[in-house]
Amino acid sequence: MDFFNLIDHLGEHTINGLSKGSIYGLVALGYTLVYGVLQLINFAHAEVFMVGTWTVLGVYTVLGVSEDTGPVMVAVALVVALVAACLVSATTALGLERIAYRPLRRRRAPRLIFLITAIGCSLALMEVFGYVLKVFFGAPFGRGTVHIPTLVRERPVVALGDTSITNVQVIIIVSALLMLVGLDQFINRTRLGRGVRAVAQDPDTASLMGVNKNRVFMLIFVLGGLMAGAAALLFTMRFSITKFDIGFVLGLKAFTAAVLGGIGNLRGALLGGLTLGVVEVYSSSLISSNWEDVTAFVVLVVVLMFRPTGILGESLGKARA
Amino acid sequence: MKRTTVRVLGSIGLTLALAAGGAACGTTETGGPDAEECSGTIGFMGALSGGNASIVLPSRDAAKLAFKQFKAENPECKGLKLQEFDTEGDPAKASPVANKIASDKKFLGVIGGAFSGETRQTKKTFDEAGVTMISASATATDLTSDDPAAVFHRVVGHDEIQGAATAKYLTESLGAKAIFVVDDGTAYGGPLADQVKKDAGDAVKSSDKVQEKQTDFAATISKIKAAKPDAVYYAGYANEAGPFLKQLRNAGIETPFVGSDGLYGSDFPKAAGKQAEGAIITCPCLPAEKASGTFAADFEAEYNVTPGAYAAEGFDAATIFLEAIKAGNSTREDVEKFVDAYDKAGITKQLKFDDKGDVAKDAVVIWTYKLEGGNLVPNEEIALA
Numbered sequence: 001m002d003f004f005n006l007i008d009h010l011g012e013h014t015i016n017g018l019s020k021g022s023i024y025g026l027v028a029l030g031y032t033l034v035y036g037v038l039q040l041i042n043f044a045h046a047e048v049f050m051v052g053t054w055t056v057l058g059v060y061t062v063l064g065v066s067e068d069t070g071p072v073m074v075a076v077a078l079v080v081a082l083v084a085a086c087l088v089s090a091t092t093a094l095g096l097e098r099i100a101y102r103p104l105r106r107r108r109a110p111r112l113i114f115l116i117t118a119i120g121c122s123l124a125l126m127e128v129f130g131y132v133l134k135v136f137f138g139a140p141f142g143r144g145t146v147h148i149p150t151l152v153r154e155r156p157v158v159a160l161g162d163t164s165i166t167n168v169q170v171i172i173i174v175s176a177l178l179m180l181v182g183l184d185q186f187i188n189r190t191r192l193g194r195g196v197r198a199v200a201q202d203p204d205t206a207s208l209m210g211v212n213k214n215r216v217f218m219l220i221f222v223l224g225g226l227m228a229g230a231a232a233l234l235f236t237m238r239f240s241i242t243k244f245d246i247g248f249v250l251g252l253k254a255f256t257a258a259v260l261g262g263i264g265n266l267r268g269a270l271l272g273g274l275t276l277g278v279v280e281v282y283s284s285s286l287i288s289s290n291w292e293d294v295t296a297f298v299v300l301v302v303v304l305m306f307r308p309t310g311i312l313g314e315s316l317g318k319a320r321a
Numbered sequence: 322m323k324r325t326t327v328r329v330l331g332s333i334g335l336t337l338a339l340a341a342g343g344a345a346c347g348t349t350e351t352g353g354p355d356a357e358e359c360s361g362t363i364g365f366m367g368a369l370s371g372g373n374a375s376i377v378l379p380s381r382d383a384a385k386l387a388f389k390q391f392k393a394e395n396p397e398c399k400g401l402k403l404q405e406f407d408t409e410g411d412p413a414k415a416s417p418v419a420n421k422i423a424s425d426k427k428f429l430g431v432i433g434g435a436f437s438g439e440t441r442q443t444k445k446t447f448d449e450a451g452v453t454m455i456s457a458s459a460t461a462t463d464l465t466s467d468d469p470a471a472v473f474h475r476v477v478g479h480d481e482i483q484g485a486a487t488a489k490y491l492t493e494s495l496g497a498k499a500i501f502v503v504d505d506g507t508a509y510g511g512p513l514a515d516q517v518k519k520d521a522g523d524a525v526k527s528s529d530k531v532q533e534k535q536t537d538f539a540a541t542i543s544k545i546k547a548a549k550p551d552a553v554y555y556a557g558y559a560n561e562a563g564p565f566l567k568q569l570r571n572a573g574i575e576t577p578f579v580g581s582d583g584l585y586g587s588d589f590p591k592a593a594g595k596q597a598e599g600a601i602i603t604c605p606c607l608p609a610e611k612a613s614g615t616f617a618a619d620f621e622a623e624y625n626v627t628p629g630a631y632a633a634e635g636f637d638a639a640t641i642f643l644e645a646i647k648a649g650n651s652t653r654e655d656v657e658k659f660v661d662a663y664d665k666a667g668i669t670k671q672l673k674f675d676d677k678g679d680v681a682k683d684a685v686v687i688w689t690y691k692l693e694g695g696n697l698v699p700n701e702e703i704a705l706a
């Protein structure tokens with residue numbers, strides 16, 4: 001136990017935790033949206049994120065940008081990558097809903113079938129990148145770790161006492177917050193958002209009131225996909241890698257974050273993500289990094305013992321209006 | 322009454338069938354129709370895909386080359402086969418592979434496991450089935466020191482030697498007085514880091530553990546920033562070490578970096594990026610161009626790339642099996658006896674195993690390799706005491 005390290009560098013550890021947690025939070029939003037409306041744990045959401053990271057790589061490759069590219073082209077590449085990753089992730093999420101989940105819903109399949117289907121989709125998508133695409137296109141697809149160019153060189157920009165925050169960390173934390181606020185406002189203020197809340201509350205009554213259920217379902221998958229796509233770009237900016245199973249651990253953590261914050265609760269997802277990130281980094285600094293998963297899940301268990309519905313509790317339906 | 326008769330007859334029939342089956346198996350085991358014809362199958366088990374494959378692929382390619390050359394020289398041995406098994410370096414995936422090889426009598430031996438974790442996991446299975454293992458790259462000390470398996474052999478030095486050499490390199494060549502040691506907590510990285518800590522003594526001021534599949538090393542990097550070491554040592558594999566070094570350099574820490582042989586291969590420089598130039602890794606593997614004979618040139622002619630990590634060792638491991646089969650050994654028992662008694666000069670070192678399966682300590686060489694222009698090039702040999 002290295003308490004001095006934690007206390008002496010508390011600021012730095014907190015910032016590291018927040019930037020880690022922001023990405024958890026953004027992915028967690030996708031889990032929470034779908035759960036809040038459909039009570040479905042969409043385990044394939046981790047792969048929606050993974051597809052986003054590959055899209056970023058694809059955009060960089062097509063544009064031919066590398067670590068030596070000038071700032072104008074870097075900005076262009078980042079914007080294009082953001083748009084592309086969001087679109088591709090959203091399309092993947094939408095595809096999952098149309099191809100995998102809707103037919104089950106039409107047949108009134110039991111909930112367990114949805115869960116198994118989600119896990120199946122998750123594995124299928126992983127194997128597409130880990131195996132199928134490799135057969136057709138060869139490298140970089142396959143089971144290895146793929147390097148993505150670091151367009152924005154990380155360097156400290158803000159200094160608060162001993163704590164320095166890097167440019168990439170600022171971008172990650174600020175974008176995560178902005179996207180949460182945007183999504184929150186969308187759900188709470190717009191007509192479409194009202195539809196989402198209505199379906200979350202009572203799908204049948206909502207459709208009697210003229211809300212198109214299926215359109216709402218599609219909308220939440222698209223929204224989740226957009227968030228995952230943005231998370232994918234932020235992740236690659238900081239870590240510069242992707243892999244066919246990059247979503248697996250991250251997806252698990254994001255799902256944990258969603259449960260920790262209160263599944264079905266948008267603000268809870270981000271709060272859960274940030275909490276999880278900070279807890280992990282604190283425990284890494286107190287003991288060592290191989291303890292971070294243990295600590296993360298101990299915190300989850302403890303929180304659920306005292307607040308079974310998560311930190312902020314309640315579902316999208318009830319937290320709503 | 323009638324039903325009982327059927328049952329009794331059925332049971333007798335089944336028993337007879339089983340006995341016949343067993344007898345049939347027995348005959349293939351003992352005699353074997355092609356025993357005289359110099360044929361047999363050897364398995365190759367290791368990470369052929371995944372984030373650490375580039376440490377294993379060169380030894381696989383070298384083993385294939387050894388088979389090809391051997392068959393060209395000995396036309397009567399065209400029945401020799403090398404069959405590859407991908408474990409992704411994961412002990413959990415290696416277990417079923419080991420069971421498959423162990424239960425298939427056509428396998429007379431296996432080159433592997435390539436990594437220490439999978440070797441530790443599978444050596445018992447192989448031991449029970451009597452399948453001789455010759456590893457070209459599993460270095461963990463405990464593989465031969467703790468509950469040694471009679472069938473396990475390796476053509477590389479173990480980590481007690483690598484650890485001592487690394488400690489020597491860190492403290493003498495680099496002159497480090499404050500070393501920060503990071504390991505990945507695997508069967509290989511953990512004990513190796515402990516060995517370095519032991520041998521470097523007071524020079525190791527602080528340490529941290531990371532884990533496999535980790536991508537965010539911010540916490541460890543903060544610790545390094547605070548400790549202000551004059552060298553960072555990493556014991557583990559490329560899959561984590563690459564991103565780790567990249568993040569370390571991005572955080573503005575330019576401290577000299579030394580890594581273990583698990584980083585050797587093209588995966589590490591690719592993931593670590595340009596700023597990782599100058600990083601050093603240690604390896605109990607001989608640079609292929611220092612190997613005796615025409616190995617390096619042959620390898621390049623065959624594959625159009627320079628031989629990488631453990632290539633020459635892979636060639637040596639394959640050669641031992643090839644000679645065993647050529648000498649007329651067609652059962653697992655005979656192959657094991659042949660390998661135990663083997664004593665010939667390989668292309669890397671004198672190949673002779675002690676009763677635990679290790680090569681002689683004075684035959685082991687530890688080299689450092691330096692990251693230059695995106696490639697790991699041989700740097701210098703660490704003189705062992």
